[in-house]
Amino acid sequence: xxxxxxxxxxxxxxxxxxxxxxxxxxxxxxxxxxxxxxxxxxxxxxxxxxxxxxxxxxxxxxxxxxxxxxxxxxxxxxxxxxxxxxxxxxxxxxxxxxxxxxxxxxxxxxxxxxxxxxxxxxxxxxxxxxxxxxxxxxxxxxxxxxxxxxxxxxxxxxxxxxxxxxxxxxxxxxxxxxxxxxxxxxxxxxxxxxxxxxxxx
Ligand code: MN
Numbered sequence: 268x269x270x271x272x273x274x275x276x277x278x279x280x281x282x283x284x285x286x287x288x289x290x291x292x293x294x295x296x297x298x299x300x301x302x303x304x305x306x307x308x309x310x311x312x313x314x315x316x317x318x319x320x321x322x323x324x325x326x327x328x329x330x331x332x333x334x335x336x337x338x339x340x341x342x343x344x345x346x347x348x349x350x351x352x353x354x355x356x357x358x359x360x361x362x363x364x365x366x367x368x369x370x371x372x373x374x375x376x377x378x379x380x381x382x383x384x385x386x387x388x389x390x391x392x393x394x395x396x397x398x399x400x401x402x403x404x405x406x407x408x409x410x411x412x413x414x415x416x417x418x419x420x421x422x423x424x425x426x427x428x429x430x431x432x433x434x435x436x437x438x439x440x441x442x443x444x445x446x447x448x449x450x451x452x453x454x455x456x457x458x459x460x461x462x463x464x465x466x467x468x
Contacts, residue, residue, distance in 0.1 A: 269302045269309075269320065271295075272349050280357035284451045286440045294352070297435055301344030301416070308337035320346045324421050343416030347398060351431055356457035366462035368427070372401075375408040385410050386430075387449045393432055399449075401428040401461070403468050427464045428456065 271294070278290040309316045312331055315323065320342050323330060330338050356362060364379060376382035382401075390399035393412040400411050403425040411419060412432070419426050430452060437448035 268306050268316065269345060271299050271302055272352070274352050276357050281355060281455055284455050285355070285437075289435075289437065289439045293348075293431075293435060297433075298345070298348040301341045301348065304337060305341040305345050308334040308341065320349075321420065324418055325423075327421050339421070340416050343418050343421075346418055346420075347416055347429060347431070350426065350429055353460045354428055354430075354457050355452065355455045356460070357455065358457070358459075361457045361459040362455060364456075364458050366458065366465075368458065368462040368465040371408055371465065382410075383453055386428075387446065390430060390432055390449045391446060396433040398429045398432055400426050400430075402426055403465070406468070425464070425468055428461050 274290075274294060278294070279287040281290060305320070306316075311334055315330070315338075323338055323342050324346055327335060327339055369379070372379065372382050376385060386399060386401065389410045389412045393399060393414070395414065397412055397414040397417070400413065400419055402409050402411055402419045404411075404419075408427075409424075411424070413419060418429075430449065432445065437445065441448040441451075
């Protein structure tokens with residue numbers, strides 16, 4: 268059975284960028300619900316229950332058709348949020364834009380500012396709910412977005428940084444201002460974690 272992962276920081280520690288209430292509801296209600304619904308779907312196919320959710324999403328075509336959509340949506344929701352909690356941090360050291368990933372971003376996009384601009388544009392261009400991503404695609408950095416709870420991993424791409432575009436991620440504090448949320452969240456990105464994902468490629 269899949270379980271809600273513990274956060275490495277407290278719900279109030281990302282204030283004022285992300286408010287305490289949003290963090291608490293997002294983690295204990297939204298993320299938990301994806302996990303509950305994924306578990307319900309997998310109960311019908313017990314051989315899949317011990318598989319890593321990442322493996323399930325990598326090969327969606329191998330998932331029995333009757334639960335494929337549930338695995339895609341709720342498994343995707345579980346995997347995306349498990350990544351997301353690690354991609355943001357209150358830790359000062361981890362927030363430093365440094366390491367191999369910083370060099371590669373500057374090389375690929377010209378500068379950090381240019382990267383940030385394109386990443387936010389990608390998030391603004393996604394209509395409705397979804398995620399905006401920095402990915403590795405054919406060993407090259409790229410920016411993309413996905414609808415709903417889809418993850419680039421299902422298309423053979425490696426996610427390095429993903430930001431939740433669902434209103435539940437920002438509505439209490441930012442209301443309809445997705446742009447402000449995206450702009451502010453750049454202050455709490457865990458570049459140490461993103462760099463680790465990049466090095467693992
Ligand atoms: Mn979310």
